[in-house]
Amino acid sequence: MIELPRLLPRSFALRAALAAAGIVLAVCMLGFGFGYVRAQAALEQQIDLAVRAEAESFITDFEAHGVAGLLEAVAMHARRQSGTRVMLQTLGGQQRAGSVPGAPPALRGYATLHPPQGGSWRAIGAVLPGGLNLIVAANLAATDRTAAALAGTLPVAGAVAGIAALALGFLTARRLEHRLRGVRAAAEEVMAGDLTRRLPSAGTGDEFDQLTATINTMLARIEDLVRDLRQVTDNIAHDLRSPLSRLRQKLEAAQAAARNPAADAQTLAEASAELDAVLATFASLLRIARAEAGLRTTAPTLLDLSALATGMAETFTAVAEEQGQHLLASITPGLSLKGDAALLRQALANLIENAMLHGGPGVTIRLGLSQLNGTTHLQVADNGPGIPPEEFSKVTRRFYRLDRSRSTPGTGLGLALVAAVAQLHGATLLLSDAAPGLSVTLVFPPGA
Amino acid sequence: MRVLVIEDDRATGDYIQKGLLEAGHVVDLARTGKDGLFLALNEQFDVIVTDRMLPGPDGLAILRALRTSGIRTPVLVLTALGDVDHRVEGLDAGADDYLGKPFAFSELRARLDALYRRPAAKAEATLLRVADVEMDLLKRTVKRAGKPVELLPTEFRLLEYMMRHPGQVLTRTMLLEQVWDFNFDPNTNVVDVHVSRVRRKLDQAIGATEATPPLIRTLRGAGYALGQDD
Known part of the structure; x- marks a missing residue:
């Protein structure tokens, strides 16, 4: 793609300032233009009123004193040399008294006159009885000067406003840029690996602070997740490396030793067992990860939890008895929920086997399934x-x-899977002190 | 029996081929899905073992192609993924069994034997009989030499599965999958406990002694078998 040359500066501050100044200038021009047109119209209206009033006073003279009086008044006015001019002419255009430059014959109503000798006049004409045409005109020079003065000041005012807008916009944008730079610097440090870094806050509680607070919360969450992940990775490395190292040492020792069919067979059997343990750990980790990611092994179907629990109770009652332990089941019949039978079976097996493994000889395990206020409680x-x-x-x-169970067999993944299965089913996992002993309950929400 | 093995991993393919040859079977090995499908469609096999992930058509595609062509040869699908949902998917596609890698050869062999000897899908029998044991599936009763044997539901299901596969090696994993619907390895000896209970109840019925040949044999490192090998 071809890069077009940049017409606008890259700096946000400059662009913002330019935009602000541009908008202010445009608004000024529009406003001032409108004001100029309105002012000129108002001035013209005033002149129209003035000439009309003057004309009316002459008509009063005429009504009171007749043609002679009017002629007298017009002549007197002409001699006074005021801003207005008066003329009396016949309808044929023959001048009788006074003068208005460029007056047309038989003028009725308003007209703007542009006499050949220059200047412009606003005139009003009236036809009087007796064939006389009275014309009163006012010089527009003064009005034009006022308008010109007005037109001259407007650009100056506009320029001042524009510069002010430019400065204000630039300053505001600079402040914004400054704060953004702080955020960016902090974000870059986080990217570079310093997950403890947080975005700076101005302490004003404005939108910016709210945004940085949100981002900081997000960063804290990421830091937690990464720490958890690191922990898990370390643990996986440790838990998988130990058996693999043992395996390696065993094979190395066997290799170095003299060949002996019986000893070799023993070594190979032990090596297989060691590998099986590693593979089992892998399988558990995969299953937990899948459950946590919300991936079910089957589509959730309505399953008879009571029947599932009864089957598990029967299976493990026999196992417990064989080990001199006891399993007592108290299962409310007819309880069902939508879920994944395979995962629920494994979760329940993990809980029961945990109790067998850590409960010690002669332990009594209670498996309970009940309903309480619409929630389903599955307890071991x-x-x-x-x-x-x-x-x-x-x-x-x-x-x-x-610490005390480090020497007992197990992968340390049993309860993690139970937690993941609980999460997948929207259930709460509750651990409590059974005084003595441990009680683990899965509480399924109503309608689950 | 004649077995077709479709496996692209050289080591695994050779391992399966060698093991099956040693067990006295005839083995055809295909290294790609295309070759495998061609062989499966054009020749007669008793059992087919196919890897799930293959170059060319994969295991499930081969399976579907076979079933659409009306070939009902039992198929066992192997997979490195080995997870339950894949298992369900494979069984849905028409696989007869599913085995996750890595596996013990004894496990594969036992499963292939079970597939090979599986009775044709005839009408559900209501009475199973192996040696002197008789199981009535309608009344849910078991008799040994005419004497009633009281079994719990799980024990009944276990014996039923064994009686449906008499003389065959049944591994612990097979029993866990088929009887308990467990697709994980429990940390306790669930299978052994229940097998020994069933065995004890069957033996008590006839007052068996040490000298009586055991009805349920324990095969070290492999699993269990009901009755004499036939």
Whole structure:
């Protein structure tokens, strides 16, 4: 694409100032032009009234004293050399007394006269009984001078207004530019990697401050997300690197050792198990990520949650008994909701298995499904050691594990998946102290 | 049996081919979707294994082409994606089974055997019989040597699935998928616990002893099988 030469300066301040000045000038010209035309019309109207009044006074003279009186008055007026002229002529154009330059014969009504000797006159004519034509005229020179003076001052006033607008616009825009520069500088620092940087605020609480406050909130949220992501990445690296390093060491040692079928078989079996654990972690992470992204494994369908929970209870009651633990189910029949059966089954399995794993020998696990004020409560509680309340918000994070459970098997992803599944179903995940033990409840909103 | 394997990854393809050959099967290996589709349309196979992601027509496209041509050969779809929604999509497209990579060869073999030996889609039998075990699907009752065996619903479903695949190797993953509808690996030994319960109840019915040949055999590292290998 061809770049057109720039006709306008790039600076916002300059452009704003020019635009302001241009608009002020245009408005001035329009206003002054209109005023000039109106003033001239008003002046002309005044002159019209003046000549008419003068003419009327002569007609009064005529009515009172007849032709002789009128002639006398006209002659007297002519001698006075005032701003107006009077003339009395016959209808045929023969001059009887006084004079008006360039007067046409038999003038009736208003007319503007432009006599050959120069100047311009405003005249009014009247036809009197007896075939006389009375003409009164006023010199327009004074009016023209007033109009000329007016026309002369208007451009000056316009120029002054334009310059003022230019200056004002420039200053305002400069202030704006200055503030924008601060915002830009801060934004560039954020882009360069300093996520703790925030936009400057003028402290005036104006629209600009409101905007920077919003952007700052957004930056804080981004900072949190990036920190979380970093945390997760670190954890993934750690949790996946440890088994992979172990695997590598094992294989290296086996390679260095003398070949021994029995030992090699043992090594290979252990290596496979180690790899399976890594793959399981991967699968869990993928599943959590998909659930968090709102991707369901199947389209949400109306499913019988009571039947689902009953099936899970039956399955895990047997597993618990085998381990010397107890699972007691209290399930309200006929509760259903729209959701993803596969994910709900896994979430429930995670909760029950967590309770089995961390509850210790002889633990009693209660699986409950009930309805309360339209909300559906799916609860798994145990009477094991529980977790400290201050850890409640942390245990749903990926890879978060209590110090005391570091040695127990598990990926540290179980509750993270439950949290993701809850979120996908619009459910609230509540952890509470079952005194003793831990109680985890999924509260599904009405109509879910 | 004669197996067609459509797999573009050389290592995986060779691995499957070698394993199946060792198990005594005849294997045709196609490296592209185009070759695979050509073979599948023009030759007779007992089972087809296809990768989901292939150059040319992909696994699901091949599957659809086969089904539209009226070829009902059982198809097992392999995928690196291995997630449930893909599984559902694959089954919807007409796949008979779905297996996520990486997989144990024993798992693939067990699934192919199950597909190969799957009874033709005949009318639902209401009575299943394996050895001296009899299952009435209408009355939901089980008898061993004429003696009633009381089973919980999950145990009943487990035994039903095993009786529908007598003598076949059923892996834990297959049982989890088919009986429990679990598409994840539980951390507890769910399958083992229930299999041993069913086994115990069946054995108690006839007062079995150590000397009695077990009805449900445990195959180390592979899974379980009901009855004698046929």
